[in-house]
Amino acid sequence: MTEHFRARVTKDHLVFSAAHFITYNGDVCERLHGHNWRVAVEVAGPLDENHYVFDFIALRDAVQALVNELDHRMLLPTQHAAIRVEAGSKEVEVRFVDRRWVFPREDCVLLPIPNTTAERLAWWLGRRLIEQLPPEGRIRLSELQVEIEENFGQWAICTMPVVADLPPISS
Numbered sequence: 001m002t003e004h005f006r007a008r009v010t011k012d013h014l015v016f017s018a019a020h021f022i023t024y025n026g027d028v029c030e031r032l033h034g035h036n037w038r039v040a041v042e043v044a045g046p047l048d049e050n051h052y053v054f055d056f057i058a059l060r061d062a063v064q065a066l067v068n069e070l071d072h073r074m075l076l077p078t079q080h081a082a083i084r085v086e087a088g089s090k091e092v093e094v095r096f097v098d099r100r101w102v103f104p105r106e107d108c109v110l111l112p113i114p115n116t117t118a119e120r121l122a123w124w125l126g127r128r129l130i131e132q133l134p135p136e137g138r139i140r141l142s143e144l145q146v147e148i149e150e151n152f153g154q155w156a157i158c159t160m161p162v163v164a165d166l167p168p169i170s171s
Contacts, residue, residue, distance in 0.1 A: 007053040009060045010040035010147075016071040018109075020116040023082065029096045037121070038149040039067055041129065043162070045141040054141065062132055066125055073109045075116045085110060112169050118156030122146040126160050127169045138164045 019034040041063050043054045076085050076094060084095040092108045094101045113120040126146040130138065141162040149155045 004044065005047055005053045006042050006044045007056060007059065008040060008042040009056055009063060010038070011060060014039045014060070014063055014067055016067045016073075018070050018073050018075050020075040022115050022117050023080065023096065027082075027097070029099060032101065035150045037070075037118075039063060039125065040147040040149075041125075042145040042147075043141050044143040044145075045162075048140065054137065062129055063125075066128055070109055070121075072107075074103050074107050075121070076103075076108055076110050077113050077116050077120075078110050079112055079114045081114070118148045118150040118154070119158060122148045122156050122158035123160070124169070126158050127166070130160070130162055130166055131168055133162070135164070138162055138166070 015036055015038045017034060017036050019032055021030045021032050023029045041059060043059065045053050047053060074092075076092065077083060078085050082096055084093075086093045087105060087108070087110060090105055092103045092105055092110070094103070111121075111124055113124055123146075125148070126144050129146070130144060133141070143159060144162050145157060145159040147155050147157045
């Protein structure tokens with residue numbers, strides 16, 4: 001039998017407050033609203049020479065840096081088929097059918113995802129974390145899981161393999 005090891009971080013400060021809206025059923029667009037999102041991350045792999053899967057502090061700090069990028073921002077999808085996002089130097093204009101929003105550019109995070117659902121935010125965080133891993137981490141770790149709670153008791157979970165030659169996600 002081979003042991004399987006995982007390391008998990010979730011802290012009270014791995015949270016971000018952010019606004020978003022999602023679309024569903026093709027033509028329905030929610031009202032703009034916000035959440036206090038909470039994040040947990042878990043990695044899997046063999047033990048290293050120190051007898052741990054991954055350094056808890058390094059994992060926590062990497063997650064915190066990404067959470068900080070999203071905190072107190074408007075989250076906008078750039079790959080949605082019907083949402084048009086046009087970013088200028090000072091403003092971001094967003095259109096969906098007959099609706100229009102204009103936000104200060106510094107208040108927005110433009111995400112290369114098709115919808116700002118909790119599931120897609122978990123995927124984006126996971127991909128960014130893998131990109132930031134040192135090469136030895138990408139080679140050694142087998143799996144990364146990101147959980148995002150958008151409301152008490154409502155979690156989205158994305159599990160992905162950690163691969164050494166993962167192409168960067170586009171913006």
